[in-house]
Amino acid sequence: MKVALIGFGNAGGKVVDELVAHQQVDDLHFIRAVLAINSARTDLAKLDHVPPANQLLIGQTNDRVKGQGVGADPDLGATVTRQDLHEIERALDDVPLYDIDAFLVVAGLGGGTGSGGAPVLAEALKETYDESVYGLGILPSDEEGGRASFNAARSFRSFVQAADNVLLFDNDAWRGSEDTVGAGYQRTNRELARRLATLFAAGNVGEMVAENAMDASDVRRTLGTGGVSTIAYATTELSPETVQSRGLLARFRSSSTASDDVDAAQKVSGLFRQAVQSRLTCPADVSSVERALMVLAGPPEEFSRKGIEDARSWLEQRTGTMDVLAGDSPQPSADELSAVVLLSNPTQVPRVDHLQRRAVEAKENRDSKAGAREDAISKLITDDGEQLDPL
Ligand code: GDP
Structure with missing residues (x-):
């Protein structure tokens, strides 16, 4: 299956970078176009294999972003993606539609840019193109705390609704106990790239005719x-x-x-x-x-x-x-x-249930803290017997 590969946010960009490297080494021709989108200039600069011409910085005109990222706020990630949809579509103008079977949008769901942006983009791609639109959603590990779970649970829902199918990768299951986070990600990104490359390279063997070869329609049917x-x-x-x-x-x-x-x-x-x-x-x-x-x-x-x-x-x-x-x-x-x-389409995915439970807990915790904070602020600014009038 030949794909137009789009990495959204930091994790999305890194996984796409790894896939491009993998394709070059193993000579598997399944990536027909590539684009890395981010709201943080520094994250794009870290990519080694996606050339600058295939990178897009969004949110530059948004006063809260200006090339500095969205600070793990998926609502802001979604907003800047909507604001810059025309730019994204322009960057995709060069995608050889005659030569691709699908779009694959890759994002970590626990942050802000990819979490908020990937579902918005998937929905826009579905509206604009006839090709299938698949997602690759990376679920955060428990160690990342309630906010990452909360972001991921919300993004997951919109991403699954927007895309034709969302391939999942669970950071919690792949967390190596002795790894530092950075080294761990490098290793897991490589593992993920091998799996994706083997799957998507099926049917792209060029001139070679194999008796029993899989092709893009088999993958499409399965993800259908x-x-x-x-x-x-x-x-x-x-x-x-x-x-x-x-x-x-x-x-x-x-x-x-x-x-x-x-x-x-x-x-x-x-x-x-x-x-x-x-x-x-x-x-x-x-x-x-x-x-x-x-x-x-x-x-x-x-x-x-x-x-x-x-x-x-x-x-x-x-x-x-x-x-x-x-x-x-x-x-x-x-x-x-x-x-x-x-x-x-497995219906029993314990990790998703767990994330959703954690997200609800995190939300309740946040709401009750916000309520308690309001009371505390009001107590702080008024005297005990409420005898003083404000000026
Ligand atoms: P964004 O740039 O705002 O989209 O946020 P990030 O991509 O930095 O982080 C979103 C989530 O992606 C995090 O909560 C992590 O769970 C995950 N993540 C970040 N970097 C990597 C990576 O290199 N590999 C993997 N597998 N997950 C990552």
């Missing part, structure tokens, strides 16, 4: 449920035969002979099981998903039709849905075999 989705992923080393065949002898061998023996089948189906049983981008109850898509990516010599079919039957049982598409994504020069599973 609406709601949210989560991604499972696992990877394994190549078999010695594949590594060997990369040597001189490879020139005399056919590169597309699928080794459909028992070992290859077990390796492939085991890899899919491992993926689904490992940490998802956002933990969810797999038995509550509506549709799934399984992609096996790597050198075609490693593919096994039987392995994919076995894994598909297993996943149908795990999910309780027959709506499971499965196929492969040939990447002849890849140095590992990867299984990626897109699980769409």
Whole structure:
């Protein structure tokens, strides 16, 4: 699936930056256009792979922002996005619409610019273009406190309503205990980029025609449920035969002979099981998903039709849905075999329920503090017996 990639806010920009880097290294051509939008000039300056010409600073004319960011205020983030929608649309004028299947808007939902701006942009894109509009929403970790949960819970609701589907990434599930926050983000952004790249690169193999290849319509169908989705992923080393065949002898061998023996089948189906049983981008109850898509990516010599079919039957049982598409994504020069599973529209996502509960608590806390503060201020400025008249 070929996408126009838009990073909104700091986290959105960093994840997009990582995806662009990943695409360059692995030669996976799924990003057809890229734009990083932010209200903070300094955040844009930190990007290494999104060129300045593909960056847009919004809110410059807003007196409360002026290039300095929105201070984790999503309402202000939404306001400046609305004010600058024309500029954003102009920046998207160059997107080759004939060559993209979807827009992907990436944002951290616990802050201000991305949290407020991404849903507004997703809604505007839906109104303007025929292409699908997907979101990638990063949920804050519990450690970030009530305000981040409050922002995320509000943004989540509008983002899911505005976009065709929102892929979720949960910072809480991916928080490494020994990491500093910065180093942790770098690592998780890389993990996230690998998953997204493997999924979206499916079907973009150029001239290479694969028998069982996934294509953009498979991804679109799976995400067509609406709601949210989560991604499972696992990877394994190549078999010695594949590594060997990369040597001189490879020139005399056919590169597309699928080794459909028992070992290859077990390796492939085991890899899919491992993926689904490992940490998802956002933990969810797999038995509550509506549709799934399984992609096996790597050198075609490693593919096994039987392995994919076995894994598909297993996943149908795990999910309780027959709506499971499965196929492969040939990447002849890849140095590992990867299984990626897109699980769409799970209804049991404990993290979202938890965030919403925390957000309600944070709001009640804020309201009661605001009430108590008003009383305290009024007490402070009036004397105990209210005997004094103000001037
Ligand atoms: P914004 O610039 O106002 O949109 O706010 P940020 O993007 O800085 O932060 C929003 C949320 O994104 C935070 O609450 C964090 O949960 C998350 N976040 C920030 N940076 C990163 C990052 O590099 N990776 C990940 N996974 N999450 C991030």
